[in-house]
Amino acid sequence: MTIHLPFWIPIHTVLATNQKTIKSVFFILYLLGFLGIGFGFFLFNSNLELYVTLAELATKFGTISLYLFLLTLVPGILQRLNVVVLLSTSVVLFRRQIGIVMYILALLHSFYLSIIPQVMTSDLRLQNFATREIYGLIAILILFPVWITSNDVSQKKFGRFWKSIQRLTYIAMFFIYLHVAAIEKSAQLLTAIVILLEIISWIKIWLRRPTRTNLTS
Numbered sequence: 001m002t003i004h005l006p007f008w009i010p011i012h013t014v015l016a017t018n019q020k021t022i023k024s025v026f027f028i029l030y031l032l033g034f035l036g037i038g039f040g041f042f043l044f045n046s047n048l049e050l051y052v053t054l055a056e057l058a059t060k061f062g063t064i065s066l067y068l069f070l071l072t073l074v075p076g077i078l079q080r081l082n083v084v085v086l087l088s089t090s091v092v093l094f095r096r097q098i099g100i101v102m103y104i105l106a107l108l109h110s111f112y113l114s115i116i117p118q119v120m121t122s123d124l125r126l127q128n129f130a131t132r133e134i135y136g137l138i139a140i141l142i143l144f145p146v147w148i149t150s151n152d153v154s155q156k157k158f159g160r161f162w163k164s165i166q167r168l169t170y171i172a173m174f175f176i177y178l179h180v181a182a183i184e185k186s187a188q189l190l191t192a193i194v195i196l197l198e199i200i201s202w203i204k205i206w207l208r209r210p211t212r213t214n215l216t217s
């Protein structure tokens with residue numbers, strides 16, 4: 001099935017022809033993200049008022065991170081469901097970069113909301129994390145190998161195993177759901193819909209798999 005979104009064609013053309021520039025912008029975002037985390041440690045002691053303002057922003061970063069995460073799953077779902085949408089092709093152009101930014105935003109989010117205050121008060125303990133934060137932490141830990149291997153060098157080095165590493169995303173997806181389920185209703189609903197579509201698309205692939213009898217007959 002092909003879904004035409006005519007307004008997207010010029011946007012896709014711009015994205016496709018400016019890939020290098022857009023990837024450089026992503027790279028700047030990575031750097032800003034890491035600087036932001038470092039800055040948080042400094043700010044906690046030097047300007048708590050500004051820190052609190054940024055921590056409020058960090059809540060929003062969690063939401064953006066979640067939506068970017070779901071966005072990276074969409075092309076795979078549509079492909080398995082045989083739905084062709086140009087928008088999905090646009091996402092594929094930058095899927096790796098979107099995934100990396102998603103992870104850095106999740107780090108910023110968790111550092112500002114939980115980790116920096118605990119480290120700076122010398123009280124970083126597992127017991128200090130609420131259950132929903134533990135789910136978030138598990139998601140972050142599972143996504144770490146996915147994030148660190150999201151590059152051409154790792155893809156070449158790990159060969160077929162690389163896909164298995166990337167598939168850890170599906171396990172992280174459930175912990176992200178548990179994390180947001182306890183916090184935000186609309187995010188919870190959207191995440192549940194994407195997870196459901198993900199499962200349906202995999203069931204479809206599984207059902208279409210040639211069976212042994214089909215192969216031998």
Ligand code: HEM
Nearest residue numbers: 059062063065066106110113114133136137139183184187
């Ligand atoms: C992939 C990882 C994560 C994603 C996608 C994510 C996403 C989100 C989202 C969407 C919200 C709701 C935001 C809102 O209410 O506007 C949220 C809230 C929250 N998250 Fe995360 N999160 C992640 C990891 C973490 C981790 C590791 C921690 C802490 C250790 C954490 C701590 C929190 C806290 C404390 C809130 C509640 C904020 C508030 O209501 O003021 N998150 N997260």
